[in-house]
Each structure stands twice: as C-alpha cells, then as structure tokens.
Amino acid sequence: MVILSTNSREDVYKFPPPITFGDSLLDNFQRLVEGIPFFQNLWNSIFVSGFQTLLVLFISSFAAYGFCKYTNAPGRKILFGIMVGSIMIPPMAGLIPWFMIMKSFGWIDTHWPLIIPPAANAFGVFWMYQYIRGAIPTDTYEAAKIDGASDLRTYWSIVVPLIRPGLAALGILTFLNSWQNFQTPLLVLTDESKLTLPIALTNLRSLYSTDIPAVMLGTSLSILPILIAFIFMAKHFIAGLTNGSVK
Template sequence: MTATRVKKLALHLALLAGVLVSLFPFYWTAVMATNTTRDMYRTPPKLVFGPELFSNIARVFENIDFMGSLLNTVIVACSTTVLVLFFDSLAAFTFAKYKFPGHRALFGVLLLTFMLPAQLSLIPQFVIMVNIGWVGTVKALIIPAAANAFGIFWMRQYIQGAVPDDLIAAARLDGAGFFRQYWNVALPIIRPGLAFLGIFTFIGAWNDYAWPLIVMTDPSNVTLQVALSQLNTSHNTDFSMVMAGALLAIAPLVVVFAVFARGFVADAMKGALRG
C-alpha cells in the first residue's frame, strides 16, 4: 500500500470517527427516550432501544401543551427565517453593490453590533416590548429577530463573490431599478447562500430559550424549548420522558436541515457547472 493510500485511509477513518462521535449524543437521546429512567442508571449502561417510547411520549403530552407550544415555535421559526432571508439579503445586496456616502462606516457599526454578546440586549429589548405592549405575544419573538448582523455580513460576502458587477451594470443599462436588480438578477444566483442562512436562522429560532423564557409571561403560551424545560422538576425528574420530548423537538429540525441542505448542494453544483 502506497503512502498516498495510507494517508487517504487515515483521513477517512478520522472523518468516520468524527461522524460517529457527533452522532452518538443523538443516538443516546433516542435510546433514553425508548427506555425507562431506571434503565439509564444501569451498570453497564443500556445502549439498545427499548419498548417505552410511546408511553414516554404520552406522558410528555400529559404534562405540557406540546402541540400548542409546537405551533408557536413553528410560527416563530418560519416567520423569522422568511424575514431574515429577505431583509438580510436586501441589505447585503445594498452594501455589496452600491457605494453610498458612509457605507463603510455604517457597515463597521453593523459589525460592532455583531461582536456584542446577545445577552446585553435582553433588558433594553424587554423594556421596548413592555412599552409597545408586545410582552406575551409571538410578535415579541419575531419582529426583533427579523434582521441580524451575521446574516447581512454573510450575504454581503457571498454576493460580492457570486454576483458579477458587470451583470448588475447590464441590468441597469436595460432599465432595471434597484429592487428588480435584487429580485431578478441577484436573488437567483445567491440561493445557496440563502439556503445556508435559512438553515442557520431556523435552527437558531427553533432552539432559542432565553428570550422566549423572558418575554412569554404566560406559562400556557410558550415556545417548545420553554415548554420542554417545564418537564424538569426539582426532585424525581423523569429523564426518559424529558428525552422523549427532546426527540420530538429534534425531528422537525432534521427534516428542515435535509430539505435546505439538499437545495444548498444542488444549487452549489449548478453554479459550479455554470462556472
């Protein structure tokens, strides 16, 4: 066996080991969701699926309003993702292809907000929600997250590399205005970048816990992550039930990731073939 083949084999084995290590927490969650809490404390630990999945799921539905919190989360995650994709890509197109007075300073301020910890904005953001009367509503979860600095930064970098200046200049010569240049020229080209941003935003909105916990004051009207936290009690926590709820919460993310990732790869390959 040549040295090149040995290096390739070692690389593949390392990648396989990394995949197995990354997937094990999800496998362990599924195993715990199908067994009882007593089985989790066995020595050696039980690493095979059990028969308790449906009973654990039934107890999740008994203890929390799972479907109501799921609906809230779907509304928030989908609305936030759509708004972020539109506003961030529109702002990024402006920064990437238009040189207006102060654009560098404005983009610098945007990057500064990106570097600040999100926790610093929780209190002033909550005060704003109180003043406009949005506390306890899903609007308080959607509107503040409708645009973010990371998405604008990511899409600006992507647009600068993917959308040729000559193409934008040709569209202007044909009489296309700003929005038509964005919608008809840039948007079809930047779909792989939007797919990544969509995955990133949806997962972030779906898994958000701190802000919904603060602003959703009615325990019966919360998002999924906050509802699942209600399954934890100070004493005698049923971990198998908690893991069953976590498994139910993960399932939609797997579907969304598979759909968006497939589109991301397909559009990227099309772009490579065109190039």
C-alpha cells in the same frame, strides 16, 4: 437520546445505562402530552423559527444587495462599519434595554419579541454581503439598469436566483439558532400555550425528580423539523458554505 425515550423511568437510572430500545415508548408519549401541550409548543417553535428565518433572509439579502450595488452612496462606509461593529457586541449587554423596549411595545407574553428584533441580523447582512460580492459582478447591475430593470426587479429577478446557496446556508443557521433559543423565550413568555418547545420541556421537571424518558422523547421529536429542513436544503447548504473555496 432516542434509546432513553423508549425505556421506562426505572430503566434509565440503571447502571450500566440501557443501550437497547425499550417497550415504554407509548407510556412516555402519554406522559409527555399530559405534562405539556406538546403539539401546541411544537407549532409555536415552528412558527417563530420559520417566520424569523424568512424575515432574516429577506432583510439580510436586500440590505447586502444595497451595500454591494451602491458602493459610492453617502454614508455607506459609516453604516457598514456600524453594522459590522454591532456583531462584536455581546447579546447579554443589551438584554435589559431589549426587555424594557419589548415591555413598552406591549409585546411581553407574545411571540413578536422572538421574531421582529432578530430580523435585523448583522451577521446575516455581512454573510450575504460577502456572498453577493463574490457571486455577482458589478457589471451585472449596470446591464440590468440598461435593460430598464428597477432596483426591486434587479434584486428579485437577478440577485436572488444567483444567491440561493447562500440563502439556504443562512436560512438553516438562522432556523437552528432560533429553534434552540432558550434565554429570550424564558424572559418574555409565561403562558404555557405560548411557550416554545425548549422552554416547555423544562416543565416536565418537578422539585424532586425529572421525567427523563419523556424529556428525551420530546427532545427527539423536536429535532425532526431541523432534520427535515437540512435534508431538503443540504445540497444548497453545502454549496453556500463552500462557495468561493473552489474557483
């Protein structure tokens, strides 16, 4: 992908394909920024993915904390069962009702449909529930209560510091899924300046040809935020995935 982004449009169609870097990087970059508002689309993807990830981390961990702490709360088993069961519903099954609801809210051609509905992430709640249940003993909540800590104080000062690896793993998975999401942005976004990067790159395709080098260059640049996030969070990400496998 990186090699093709440095070669000319003529070279990428040669057989065998080029396996060395070319000298057309600047020309490809110029066509990329002329074809689409690349940096605006890049910012849109960063904003949507980052905002959604923060909401998912907070809501998922806070809901999971409630399920773990209040094990005898009325209706807990029913709510937990509904939450787990919703994971098995295919997203396509609710696509039309979802679109109608977004339209009734006046959110078409805005970023809110890509941020607010995914924040209620059943997989995220289940993930954090399993992590909190295994990482924090029940006696910890009782000790915090005896010391006079409120529910919010217990969550923020005790639970969150102990579940950082789980949050890191969930954060990277959520950010990645949001970053590469193609279907829902395609349905709700029409303004070119509001498109996320995966949708915007398709605009480099015409009726008769596709600017392969420009698309490859845009795709190569689009993975940089994911690589940066993973590099900084890799230690916590691996710890979150392997937690519980070794006592």
